[in-house]
Amino acid sequence: MQTPLSLGPSLAERINRARADLRMGLPVVLSGQLAVAVETLSVERLTALRGLGALTLALTAWRAETLKARVYDNDLARVRVPEDADLAWLRALADPADDLRMPMKGPLSSLREGDAVPARAAILLAKTAQLLPAALLVPLTGAAPEGLTHLDAAQTLALISEETAFAPVAAARVPMRAAEKGRLHIFRPDDGGEEHYAIEIGSPDRALPVLARLHSACFTGDVLGSLKCDCGPQLDAALRQMGAEGAGVLLYLNQEGRGIGLANKMRAYALQDQGFDTVEANHRLGFEDDERDFRIGAAILRKLGFSSVRLMTNNPAKVRMLESHCITVAERVPLKVGLSPHNAAYLATKAAKSGHLL
Ligand SMILES: Nc1nc2c(ncn2[C@@H]2O[C@H](COP(=O)(O)OP(=O)(O)OP(=O)(O)O)[C@@H](O)[C@H]2O)c(=O)[nH]1
Numbered sequence: 001m002q003t004p005l006s007l008g009p010s011l012a013e014r015i016n017r018a019r020a021d022l023r024m025g026l027p028v029v030l031s032g033q034l035a036v037a038v039e040t041l042s043v044e045r046l047t048a049l050r051g052l053g054a055l056t057l058a059l060t061a062w063r064a065e066t067l068k069a070r071v072y073d074n075d076l077a078r079v080r081v082p083e084d085a086d087l088a089w090l091r092a093l094a095d096p097a098d099d100l101r102m103p104m105k106g107p108l109s110s111l112r113e114g115d116a117v118p119a120r121a122a123i124l125l126a127k128t129a130q131l132l133p134a135a136l137l138v139p140l141t142g143a144a145p146e147g148l149t150h151l152d153a154a155q156t157l158a159l160i161s162e163e164t165a166f167a168p169v170a171a172a173r174v175p176m177r178a179a180e181k182g183r184l185h186i187f188r189p190d191d192g193g194e195e196h197y198a199i200e201i202g203s204p205d206r207a208l209p210v211l212a213r214l215h216s217a218c219f220t221g222d223v224l225g226s227l228k229c230d231c232g233p234q235l236d237a238a239l240r241q242m243g244a245e246g247a248g249v250l251l252y253l254n255q256e257g258r259g260i261g262l263a264n265k266m267r268a269y270a271l272q273d274q275g276f277d278t279v280e281a282n283h284r285l286g287f288e289d290d291e292r293d294f295r296i297g298a299a300i301l302r303k304l305g306f307s308s309v310r311l312m313t314n315n316p317a318k319v320r321m322l323e324s325h326c327i328t329v330a331e332r333v334p335l336k337v338g339l340s341p342h343n344a345a346y347l348a349t350k351a352a353k354s355g356h357l358l
């Protein structure tokens with residue numbers, strides 16, 4: 001018999017559907033466990049989950065460190081949820097907003113036995129859905145409620161770590177203040193994920209290294225002119241230099257807040273107002289200091305026909321990443337603009353902790 005044309009969702013598509021489910025507060029089924037994101041969990045669903053058995057709260061090792069929960073699974077902790085724990089208790093463990101006001105949440109008891117893979121997949125799904133990286137899990141004993149998204153946890157982890165393919169969708173001329181000969185290209189991943197943009201200035205020769213910038217979205221800096229970072233001035237300066245030289249390419253990657261999303265970035269800013277620096281704030285929320293996937297930038301440059309760049313950056317990690325994904329960095333062009341009294345400490349932290357060049 002001939003294999004019928006498959007109309008059903010692929011693994012990548014089901015993963016994206018699972019992210020939308022978690023954002024709505026719906027459970028997903030991960031290798032026989034029901035998993036929900038703590039951030040979007042409702043009282044009603046918590047009650048329903050409790051009826052199924054003992055609950056486990058999955059947190060990243062970063063968050064567990066702040067909460068003094070034991071980490072037996074390297075990058076994550078699986079905390080036993082006491083029978084009398086309510087939604088406020090779960091939320092307080094997931095969200096560090098009130099840590100300083102209510103430091104004692106424990107003592108917490110972590111699971112050692114059992115499989116950590118579904119918990120790891122749940123955290124990664126929550127993270128990549130730009131939610132707080134905390135998930136509640138319970139083994140599914142009976143039949144799964146109808147309509148839930150089912151995923152194999154190990155396959156999910158493997159696929160999310162793979163490179164995403166992008167296709168050009170549309171492009172048109174956009175004359176800009178900084179460069180009249182501008183063209184905006186939209187790139188879309190084939191799994192329904194986030195779109196990213198490329199702004200091509202002039203007609204750069206594909207045989208030569210192109211003046212390039214990988215800019216990560218920063219609503220506060222790019223749009224509002226926030227003085228807390230240097231993003232806005234960097235964006236302007238990069239486009240102006242490309243305009244002056246008559247050629248260049250700027251990728252605008254929708255990885256707001258170094259990949260944690262704008263809501264989490266505002267949580268990080270609130271922690272910074274409590275005295276934590278930009279890296280500590282990410283860690284207290286349970287994130288790595290940088291959650292961006294820079295392979296996207298390399299993939300889009302290659303799609304546009306570029307193989308060699310003069311990269312405008314102060315971040316050596318961007319240079320290393322491009323080099324390891326088939327893009328030659330012929331030159332690093334420093335981009336030092338926008339220093340203000342408000343961002344001096346932020347830039348100093350990036351230099352001290354993230355290897356940025358001052
Ligand atoms: N999580 C978090 N993200 C921030 C903070 N301040 C700025 N960002 C984000 O950091 C990113 C800015 O990084 P980029 O300017 O692209 O790159 P970079 O790593 O600083 O390196 P350069 O190429 O030298 O600029 C944007 O996504 C901002 O939204 C912060 O305090 N916390």
Ligand SMILES: [Zn+2]
Nearest residue numbers: 218221229231
């Ligand atoms: Zn910024």
